[in-house]
Amino acid sequence: MSTLRFHAVKETFNREPIKVTEPERRSSIFGNNVFNENAMRQYLTKDSYTSIMDAVENGTKIARPIADHISTGMKEWAISKGATHYTHWFQPLTGATAEKHDAFFETLSNGQTIEKFGGGQLVQQEPDASSFPNGGIRNTFEARGYTAWDPTSPAFIYGTTLCIPTVFVAYTGEALDYKTPLLRALQVIDTAATAVAKYFDKNVTKVNATLGWEQEYFLIDKALAASRPDISLAGRTLLGHASAKGQQLDDHYFGSIPARVLNYMRDLETECMYLGIPVKTRHNEVAPNQFELAPIFEETNLAVDHNSLLMDVMDKIADRHNFKVLFHEKPFAGVNGSGKHNNWSLATNTGVNLLGPGSTPMKNLQFLTFFINTIKAVNEHEELIRASIASASNDHRLGANEAPPAIISVFIGSQLTEVLDELEKVTNGKLSPQEKTDLKLNVVGKIPEILLDNTDRNRTSPFAFTGNKFELRAVGSTANCANPMTVLNAIVAKQLMDFKKQVDGLIKDKKMKKDDAIFNVLREYIQDSKRIRFEGDGYGEAWEKEAKKRGLSNHKTTPEALKAKVSKKSIALFEELGIMSKTEMEARYEIETDEYALRIQIEGRILGDIARNHVIPTAIRYQNILIENVRGIKDIYGTNFKKIAGEQMQLIEQISKHIENINKGITDMINERKKANKIDDAEKKASAYCVKVKPYFDIIRYHCDKLELLVDDEIWPLTKYRELLFTK
Ligand code: ADP
């Protein structure tokens, strides 16, 4: 095994950057492999084109005969680009993307062959999908789930396959994927936000939620990754002593990008351009070998698809460059983990960012309306947000003193805090003309148009306002953004609906003017949602205590956090909004708790294997060398040997102690796993894995890592942290 380690390190040393070709101008290839407006104009009849655009903009249905035209145009376009196959591309609840390729090629009864792609094949497919998680919704013997075309996300060509973004639903109508509830939530926020935006501008007819994610990841050499069973199977190291140098010197962050990595990024970004993913920013992150990639923000459904696609493309291109991408939230202990900040806002069809302060008091009142409603929504549903970002891997980040804590709070900066403090003093009831003028001039009017550069950044906040958008920072790097985005858009939509009702009520019943009514409701909201606002250090123990006093949840583990997904409150919310039924929510809950248990189970097995079959035998080998040494010393020095061989003898004993502890840890862990496996109830099983099994990971690791420090480097089988993190 140690030969594998040294072989991998040597191979890595000998790597050269892979040559890449880039276009002179990225704009010249952007979207070349996407069936976008340009391509549609060229390949579709006017009717078909209008029909798709109408579906994208207004959610109208596409008539079947039109779909036949569209599929023909799409096929011709795809073939002209070299595509031979097509697939319905979807996002089942495994977290990965799924595809099953079919050739356009068909034979006719007369023996002739043609390329065919009908409207039926575009619109709906029935993958044999019995192995995707469904949480008991679909009886597997029926396996009746189907994929249906989502025209709001354009088809694209990857490799030689035409990929058609689709939803994945059971024949009984329940969602089996991430996209379906997201689309429903986006629909709801559109309606709710448009209604409120109309208070300020009658011309608003549509509001899009926007999302700009920032993808963090580690990149390590493929050979190094393959030399570690834990990285290969679990995507993270389950043991390994810290490198003497880690990220203490901050010398990697924003440093010059290593040549091999830079070529990887250039290659990746070129592919992204073809696929219409508007990537813009790349840089080194805090930890060694950690990087980040961010696009220009887009409409949320498209942005989510683009992130899923990107993760897939990243994997494939990494292989070409002899790298492995680690998306795991915490691949290495002791250095920073990876997240996926979700920058979120609302944009009107009139081109206004509803979370961007404006140049007039009225525009700022609009800004404050959406800003305060968002805060209120987070206050009401902080537990559901926490649940939406919960996963076994993200547990390593949240609350681990580097990423946001597991407590959800909102950071808004000192300037906006002052504004809200002033608004809180607004008179109850009708406002006097003097007060109104005063408010408009001195409070609302004072919000600087460009807050962007003025917002003090608070890196410890899980949900921060950053000038013209909110940034949900607690999302994990492996996550599908659809999960938190469904929740965020749903809760804000619900909040805006309530707001509209209250404001309209005051206008009608209390004969208030519109702005009086808005000020009144906002004042109440500010008072009601104070507990969620926190400007201090989110990592501190003081905040944990304070948050507890405020009644905020602090779920440190996934099994605890997930429960909010099936609380009465959450089910009522999603049912009211028509986003998910109780059955769908319970199914998802079961899938996620189940997945949690499985992941911990897998990690437990890997750790047991490495510790018992790699670490202990190596330790014994080294111990035998020591024993030989002591025996030799005894041969030469006779009874006096203990004085000379004392250190070695201590080492021998230490090694035995560690071996003993590791063995005991593994045996106890296996016993707990056995007990957990007997539990039928998914929730209880996940909890057993969390509380009873997982704690052994730390114990076993501790002793393995101690052995790593004692045993001769020459025979240590596992590629070490310094090699994984610093070999480029
Ligand atoms: P960082 O958090 O690393 O400092 P930024 O604050 O510059 O980075 O975040 C940039 C991200 O915010 C990008 O992904 C960008 O697309 C996104 N973003 C900017 N404006 C919006 C918006 N109105 N809606 C959604 N995302 C946005």
Ligand code: MG
């Ligand atoms: Mg960010």
